[in-house]
Amino acid sequence: MFRLKRLLYIGVPVLLLIIVFMIDVVRITVEFDVGGILYLRELAVIGALVLIYFFVSSGSRDRGKAATKDIGRLLVVVAGTTVLVGLVQVLPGLGFSEGGPTSVPLNSLTVFFGALASVGVSIASIVTLMTVRSLVFHKRKKGTKRNFIIYLAALIGCSILVLPFWADELSLVSTTFFVAAIVMIVVISFRQSWIVFLSRREKIYSIIYSAIVFITFIVLSLLLTNRTFLNKSVVFFSSPAERFVLLNSICGAVYFGMAFISTLFHLPTAEVYERKQSELSSLHNLSRLVTQVFDFKDLVNTVTHMTREVCGAQSAWLEMIRDVKDKGYREYEAVGMNNISEDQIAVITAHGEYSLRKLVIESKKVLLVDEVATDRRTRHMKQYGIRFGSLLSVPLISHEQIIGILHATKDVEYGFDQDDIDVVTTFADHVTIAIENSRLIAQSLERERYRQEMMVARDMQRRLLPQKFPTSKSFEIAAMSEPAMEVGGDYFDFVELENGRVGVVVGDVSGKGVSAAFYMAEVKGIFQSLSKLCDSPRELLVRANHTLIGNLEKKAFISLLYVILDVKHATLELARAGHCPMIHISGNEKDMIRPSGLGLGLTNGEIFSNATEEKTILLKKGDLCLFYTDGITESRNEAGEEFGYERLVMLAAEIQNQSAREIQDRILTEIKAYCGKAAFGDDLTLVVMKWLGT
Amino acid sequence: MSEFKVHHRDGDGFSVIELKGYLDAHTAPDLETTFQELLGDRKFNIVVNCRDLTYISSAGLGVFMAYIEDVRKNKGDIKLTNMSPKVYNVFDLLGFPILYEIYKDEQEAVNKFKQSKKV
Numbered sequence: 001m002f003r004l005k006r007l008l009y010i011g012v013p014v015l016l017l018i019i020v021f022m023i024d025v026v027r028i029t030v031e032f033d034v035g036g037i038l039y040l041r042e043l044a045v046i047g048a049l050v051l052i053y054f055f056v057s058s059g060s061r062d063r064g065k066a067a068t069k070d071i072g073r074l075l076v077v078v079a080g081t082t083v084l085v086g087l088v089q090v091l092p093g094l095g096f097s098e099g100g101p102t103s104v105p106l107n108s109l110t111v112f113f114g115a116l117a118s119v120g121v122s123i124a125s126i127v128t129l130m131t132v133r134s135l136v137f138h139k140r141k142k143g144t145k146r147n148f149i150i151y152l153a154a155l156i157g158c159s160i161l162v163l164p165f166w167a168d169e170l171s172l173v174s175t176t177f178f179v180a181a182i183v184m185i186v187v188i189s190f191r192q193s194w195i196v197f198l199s200r201r202e203k204i205y206s207i208i209y210s211a212i213v214f215i216t217f218i219v220l221s222l223l224l225t226n227r228t229f230l231n232k233s234v235v236f237f238s239s240p241a242e243r244f245v246l247l248n249s250i251c252g253a254v255y256f257g258m259a260f261i262s263t264l265f266h267l268p269t270a271e272v273y274e275r276k277q278s279e280l281s282s283l284h285n286l287s288r289l290v291t292q293v294f295d296f297k298d299l300v301n302t303v304t305h306m307t308r309e310v311c312g313a314q315s316a317w318l319e320m321i322r323d324v325k326d327k328g329y330r331e332y333e334a335v336g337m338n339n340i341s342e343d344q345i346a347v348i349t350a351h352g353e354y355s356l357r358k359l360v361i362e363s364k365k366v367l368l369v370d371e372v373a374t375d376r377r378t379r380h381m382k383q384y385g386i387r388f389g390s391l392l393s394v395p396l397i398s399h400e401q402i403i404g405i406l407h408a409t410k411d412v413e414y415g416f417d418q419d420d421i422d423v424v425t426t427f428a429d430h431v432t433i434a435i436e437n438s439r440l441i442a443q444s445l446e447r448e449r450y451r452q453e454m455m456v457a458r459d460m461q462r463r464l465l466p467q468k469f470p471t472s473k474s475f476e477i478a479a480m481s482e483p484a485m486e487v488g489g490d491y492f493d494f495v496e497l498e499n500g501r502v503g504v505v506v507g508d509v510s511g512k513g514v515s516a517a518f519y520m521a522e523v524k525g526i527f528q529s530l531s532k533l534c535d536s537p538r539e540l541l542v543r544a545n546h547t548l549i550g551n552l553e554k555k556a557f558i559s560l561l562y563v564i565l566d567v568k569h570a571t572l573e574l575a576r577a578g579h580c581p582m583i584h585i586s587g588n589e590k591d592m593i594r595p596s597g598l599g600l601g602l603t604n605g606e607i608f609s610n611a612t613e614e615k616t617i618l619l620k621k622g623d624l625c626l627f628y629t630d631g632i633t634e635s636r637n638e639a640g641e642e643f644g645y646e647r648l649v650m651l652a653a654e655i656q657n658q659s660a661r662e663i664q665d666r667i668l669t670e671i672k673a674y675c676g677k678a679a680f681g682d683d684l685t686l687v688v689m690k691w692l693g694t
Numbered sequence: 695m696s697e698f699k700v701h702h703r704d705g706d707g708f709s710v711i712e713l714k715g716y717l718d719a720h721t722a723p724d725l726e727t728t729f730q731e732l733l734g735d736r737k738f739n740i741v742v743n744c745r746d747l748t749y750i751s752s753a754g755l756g757v758f759m760a761y762i763e764d765v766r767k768n769k770g771d772i773k774l775t776n777m778s779p780k781v782y783n784v785f786d787l788l789g790f791p792i793l794y795e796i797y798k799d800e801q802e803a804v805n806k807f808k809q810s811k812k813v
Contacts, residue, residue, distance in 0.1 A: 510752035512719055554763065555756030559788060578788035598789030602759060611792050630752075681718075682751075 009055035013048035020044050021115055024236075025108045042163055045238040052119075053126045067135055067194040068202045071209040071256075074131040078216045078252070081124040085220070088113045089229045096232045103232040114233025121220065121234065122241050125248035128217075132255050138194035147191075151184035155247050159240035178243070185251045189258040200270035203263050210260035217253035224249060275312075279423045282310045287430060296438050300336030303406070303431050308338055310427055311420040313408035314388070315339035318431070319349060319357065320404045332357065340409070347384045348391075348407070360393050360405050366425060367393040371413045390415040394428040398436050406431060454486040461487045461517055464524050470494050470502050474567045474694050476660035477504075480668070481685040488683035489516025490629050491523055495531040500567045503531050506627040506687055507560040508579065510599075515556070516683075522551070523558055537562040537575035538614035545577065545600045545608045557601040561627055570694050572625065575614045578602070580633065583626040583649055584617060585656045590649050593617065621693035624656045624663065631682035635671050638678045643671055660690040700724050702732065708739040708807045710800065714746035717754035725754070729761045738770020741803040745776035750784050758794065771795065773803040 023041050088094070094110040096103035105111045129152075136148055158177035161170045198206060223230045224246045234242040285306065300318050307316040317337040321330055334345045349357040359377065360367050369391040372378045378391065389412040396404040406428050410416060416424075461483070469477045481490050489509030497503055507523055509516040526544050534540035540562055548558065559579035565572055574582060578599030581592040595613035602608075626648070635643040648667070655666050664686055671684075698721035699714040709732050717725065732740060742758075744750075758772060765772055775797045777785065785791065797803045 508752065510756050512753070553760075555753075555760035557752070557756065557759060557788070559752075580787065594787075596789070598792060602789065603793055607792065611789055 006055060006058055009051050009058065013051045013055070016044040016048040016051075017115065017119060020048070020237075021111065024105075024111045024115070028105050028108070028111060039165065042165075042238065042240070046240060049122050049126070049241065049244075052123060056123070056126050057130055067138065068198060068206045068209065070131050070134055071206060071213065071259075074127055074252075075209050075213050075216075077127045078124045078213055078220075081120040082216050082219060084120050085117050085223065085230050088117045088233075089223075094229065096229075096236075103227075103236065105233070105236060110233075111236075114229075115237050117230055118234045118237035118241055118245075121224075121230070121245045121249075124220075125245045128248045128252045132188070132251060135194050135255075135259075136188050136191040138191075138197075141191075144188075144191060147184060147188050151181060151188055151251075154178075154181035154184055155244065158247065159243040162239045162243050164239060174243075178247070181247050182250065185247075185254050188251075189255045192259055192262040195259070195263050195266050196273065198263075198266075198270070199274050200267070203267055203270050207260060207263045207267070210256045210263060213256040214253055214260055217249045217256065220249040221246065221253055275419070279310050282306045283426065283430060296435075296442070297335070299434055299438050301338075302336075303434070304336040304338040307406060307408050307424060307427060310423050311392075311408060311416065312410070313392075313415075314411050316406070316408045317345060318404055318406050319345075320435075321361070321402055323401075344384075344386055345407075347381060347386060348378075349405075356391075356393055356407075357405065360395050361402055364395055364397060364402060366395070366421060367391075368416060368421065370416075372409075373413075389413040392416045392421065392424060394421075394424050396428050396432040396435065398432050403432065403435065457514070457517065458483070458486045461520070464521055465492065466494050470496060472502070472567060474570075474692055475502075475565065476690040476692060477687065478660040478664040479685075479687040480664060481683070483517075483683045484631070484681060485513050487514060487517035488512060489520050490631065490683040490685040491520045492627070492685055492687050493524060493527055495528070497531070497564065502565045502567065503537075504563045504565060504627060504687060504689065505531075505560060506579065506629065506685060507558055508629040508631075508683070508685070509558050510556050512683065515553075519552065519556060519558060522548075523560070536614060537564055537573050538612055541575050541577045541597065541600070541612055542609045545598075546605065548601045549604050552601040557599040559599045563625075563627065565689070567694065570619045570691070572617045572619055573614060574617070575612055577612065580628055580630055581645075583624075583628075583645075583652055585624040585626075585649075585652050586620055587622070588653075590653050592645065592649070619691040621691065622656070623691040624652060625689040625691070626652055626667075627687040627689070629683060629685040631684040632667075632671065632686055634682060635675050635684075636678055636681065637674050638676050640678075643674055647674075660688045663690070664688045698724060700728050702728055704737070705804060707811055708741060708804055709737045710741045710743055710804075712743045712746070716749045717747060717757075718749070718751035719753035722753045722757050725757045726760065729757065733761065733764060736768070738765045738768040739807045740765065740770065740772045741800055741807070742772060742774050743776050743800050744774060744778070744781055745800075747778070747781050750781055755785070755788060755790070758790075762793070771807075773797060773806065775800045775803045 020041055023037065091113060093107070094113060095106045096110065097106055105114055133148060136144060154177050158174055158181055161174035161177060195203065195206070224234065224242065225231070231242075234245060304316040304318055307313060315338055317340055318335050320333045320335055322333070324331055332349070334342060334349075337345065349355065356367060356377065369375045369378050372388040372391050373382060381388070388409040390410045392408045394406045395402050396406060406424065408416075408424060465481055466479075469479060471477075477494070479492055481488075481492055483490065489512060491505070491507040491509070493505050495503040495505075505527055507520070509519040509523065523544075526547050527540075530540050530543050530547075534543060541560060544560065552558075557578070560577040561574065561579035561582060562577075563572055563574040563582065574593060574595065576595050576597040578597060581594035584591040584593050593615060595615045597612040598608050628648075633643055633645055633648055637643075651667060651670055652663070655663050658666065667686060667688075668684075697715045698717055700711060701714070702709055702711045704710075711725070711728055711732075713725070715721070729740075758774075762772055773795045774785070776799065777796065782796070785794075785796065790796070795803070795806065797806075
């Protein structure tokens, strides 16, 4: 489709121009004007030129992107055309008769070459118009498009008005349009903003191109305004084309003359612009990097690479500083070395009394050495074969702590100007953020690892609690334990003893979390081994205390309640090592069974065994016993009030006729409802024993 | 969570630690610091006034256990006073009254220190 269109744009004009040529060949010998054939001829010329315009414009899509390339292309077209025109000018055997008001070609060869030159300059004009348009539109302002359209209107108006049919009557109007077009040419010639965005190299090319194009257009304009072969052939070919080509040549001359001068003036600032541009893109890249690079090594490599780029440094490296808190000294590590070796860095950053590292760390300010070879802080480097011109060290400061130093060196002395220092300082800020970011990510990964470990610990601890509860016709047991954090210090367990006796233990290790969990595991081991050896609860506690004392931290202790249920005799023996009292509900009687006793691990031998009592209770059918940890009674509501013993006892009495499982569920539901939105602060453990009778 | 404050003042031959608020695993280090200071200054006659102590957890109790041995080795003591019934109950459950002297009033504890000094 596109190809067909282009074929049409070029095929039809060629056809039209051949027809025009044939008419012209006849016209130079015979004066004729049959049926307005000359009108049609003029229309054919205009039509052909318009189609050529479409042909050319459909071929260039990337306008405005590369101004220098555009000018270069124009240069080729215009210079080519001018060479063609020049050749035609000197060809022998061509000429015009100078009799009438207009010059008439002497022969058909003159007609042919005249038409060729005319079409050539017309095409060059079209390309000029399009090039100027793309340059003018480079950074559009409000009036840009309007001005250009006014110029186009004046150009087309002026051209159309010189058609031979009305040229005489409208010559004044045509001249007005011509002047208007010239004015607009001057106006649009001030739109040269594309120059600013060129690199230095492009600017130099642009200056050369503009100069050649300018001269070429001057030549073309002179050829067109004087009675030269070109002027005569174009006027004979088509008088609108003459105006069109002349105006565009003037336009080209003025515009590229201006471009030449502007570019020349912009040349000294080209480097600055270029550098700003690269700084901007580097900073932009770095801020993108901050969110993308998680790998520390990648990050520092990119950072030093970019540092070299933004200030044109010869080498750059980053030094990371880490405080080793326990040992009270700092660790240094050179990372992301770019164009420098580790040995060189060692000499540069830390040598004798003039350690650059020390200077930067102490001042927390940018350190600039303009003459490395003579500066007293750096001249020692010469001995080690390090020859830099200048050196810049910028601290990376995060939360008022130096986390690193960014170093850059240049070959030349006084290589770092204020701009370099500013940009590297800004850069250092970004780098700090990037590094902090990558550290945070590493930290959160580590945290995730710990979390996984804790989940494993939680699982392990769950398995330390009994999975199967003792069953009997004489009693029901329900039990649960829930740590406040991943792991906790609460413990309950059961043991089957001789003569149908069953041991029930509930314990609480002081503190919470991991340390409590380790002691809880230790308690389980002690309980499991001692319970088979001890006949009475009191004996077990005394021996457990004996085992534990000396194995616990000073501030750690364990409370334990140990009960032996004698199914045969329907009795319950209990001893308490500082633990919460057992709640015993028997009909209307509500008791807190609290034999005296000391927490395990508080004191040794004698005091403990003297302080520890044992109690025996007779069980009646339907009796309810609750064993629990202080997490239950110390559960708090949103107002900070504890659930307390009284509520627990009253609740137990109220629901004593339900099954052990139901009682447990109900108590937990009530406690959760009581706490409301307040979080559980402590591990919760509850063991419910319902005596069904022997 | 309610705040915890620990404050200490020196008397003639004894020091008084005043506790206020909620003493648990999070706030226990504050009390530990105070004990360390006193022991560092070789002040071993310590009265802990619990008048404004609203809650004490097992971790809070552990602080007293951590220092009692050192204090007694140096012929001093930690005496606890002015406990609310609820706080006393926590101490009592664990059997602390067997291990520590607990008084209703700070002055009683102070007097005890003065008597033992005379003897």
